[in-house]
Amino acid sequence: MTSKPKLTFENLEIAFQAKSDAELRKMYVIFATINNNTATKLGIKLANLGFSLRLPIKGLMKQTMFGHFCGGETIEECGKTVQELADFGIGTILDYSVEGKGNEDSYEATFREVMRTVERAAGDPAIPFAVFKVTGLGDYRLMIKKQAGEPLSSSEQEAYARMERRVDALCAAAQKARTKILIDAEESWFQDSIDALAYAAMERYNQEDCIVYNTYQMYRHDMYARLEAAYAQAASRGYFLGAKLVRGAYMEKERERAAKKGYASPIQATKADSDRDYDKAMRFCLDRVERLHFVSGSHNEQSNLLLAEWMLEKGLEPGDARVYFAQLYGMSDTISFNLAHAGFRVAKYVPYGPVEKVMPYLSRRAAENTSVAGQSSREFELIKKELTRRKAARNQKVPAAANQR
Numbered sequence: 001m002t003s004k005p006k007l008t009f010e011n012l013e014i015a016f017q018a019k020s021d022a023e024l025r026k027m028y029v030i031f032a033t034i035n036n037n038t039a040t041k042l043g044i045k046l047a048n049l050g051f052s053l054r055l056p057i058k059g060l061m062k063q064t065m066f067g068h069f070c071g072g073e074t075i076e077e078c079g080k081t082v083q084e085l086a087d088f089g090i091g092t093i094l095d096y097s098v099e100g101k102g103n104e105d106s107y108e109a110t111f112r113e114v115m116r117t118v119e120r121a122a123g124d125p126a127i128p129f130a131v132f133k134v135t136g137l138g139d140y141r142l143m144i145k146k147q148a149g150e151p152l153s154s155s156e157q158e159a160y161a162r163m164e165r166r167v168d169a170l171c172a173a174a175q176k177a178r179t180k181i182l183i184d185a186e187e188s189w190f191q192d193s194i195d196a197l198a199y200a201a202m203e204r205y206n207q208e209d210c211i212v213y214n215t216y217q218m219y220r221h222d223m224y225a226r227l228e229a230a231y232a233q234a235a236s237r238g239y240f241l242g243a244k245l246v247r248g249a250y251m252e253k254e255r256e257r258a259a260k261k262g263y264a265s266p267i268q269a270t271k272a273d274s275d276r277d278y279d280k281a282m283r284f285c286l287d288r289v290e291r292l293h294f295v296s297g298s299h300n301e302q303s304n305l306l307l308a309e310w311m312l313e314k315g316l317e318p319g320d321a322r323v324y325f326a327q328l329y330g331m332s333d334t335i336s337f338n339l340a341h342a343g344f345r346v347a348k349y350v351p352y353g354p355v356e357k358v359m360p361y362l363s364r365r366a367a368e369n370t371s372v373a374g375q376s377s378r379e380f381e382l383i384k385k386e387l388t389r390r391k392a393a394r395n396q397k398v399p400a401a402a403n404q405r
Helices: 021-034 037-052 058-063 065-069 079-087 104-121 140-148 154-177 188-205 223-237 251-261 271-286 301-313 333-341 355-371 375-403
Strands: 090-096 129-132 180-183 212-217 241-246 292-297 323-328 346-352
Touching (some): 058 065, 065 355, 090 104, 090 129, 090 333, 104 129, 104 154, 140 154, 154 180, 180 241, 212 223, 241 271, 292 301, 301 333, 323 333, 333 346
Parallel strands (some): 090 346, 129 180, 180 212, 292 323, 323 346
């Protein structure tokens, strides 16, 4: 019988054990800035202006925002982060976070770089997954047309076929490397096209093990039903379903487009509805873990505690490789490090790429932190508490040492 570990996300000593006092103070400044919406927007504008004017600001960015949320500019530069996380039982998901220029040369360049992450992950337990966005490999406008049932011209068909070949090649390489690969979710108006590519790859490469994972954004009110349908199809065709569960990342854009074009928004009516379906999806996956392997990509403490509790109730070992917890690098260390300390499988998404080319990612990350209620404020408060705890601990040691002299 699996014993229940004493899991809590309140242990700050464990949460910040990888950070020196100097690193914590730097984090304090970063989250204090992010916590201020005006300062965040101004800082991003100034950084983008600096890069456009070719000012020497790369070093400053690597010491602040970029250095906190990204692993480095190259796969090789990420090596230090990979090892530091591995030292505390946390895996790395190398996430090439450069937005392409929307042409064949950029799609091919992104494909080659993601392929390098798959090859880097081969045989390394510290890097359990690779990841990619389909829009990095082909024109999203073709996926929109495909989903809408519009015919593609001969040149468009050729471009779509190239995108399909890139997706297939990455999944085939992951199977050969004996690693796993995540296909990120994107906007609803071409998600069906992404799903079709993901399920075709699963049918090819998930016959004997779970290699390819699709992503399910539970802030969509239809997503739980889509997860059920995906599992039914996988079961009928005899392959493993790989699922990454997230709440979602395009809510405002989805609602704006629905209102503009006059169709019903696919987004849940309330956050409580998203939370309900997210937890319901975790339970669905866990109850079918023999043929459905999944990643819970959540920064919600309650959902993480609930999944950990359910795993133990089901008799699964915390380290069962069929269930992973995942958070973003630079965020929610209280969750990641405490889960790993209790023996659960945890991985961090670690973005990387040239500083100036990762600015769009950093801009979104800052915007998301300021828009998600309480997220940056909570990070800021936890860092303050840990700095205070360390100071108190040092003050207690000084008198004790003095009494021994």
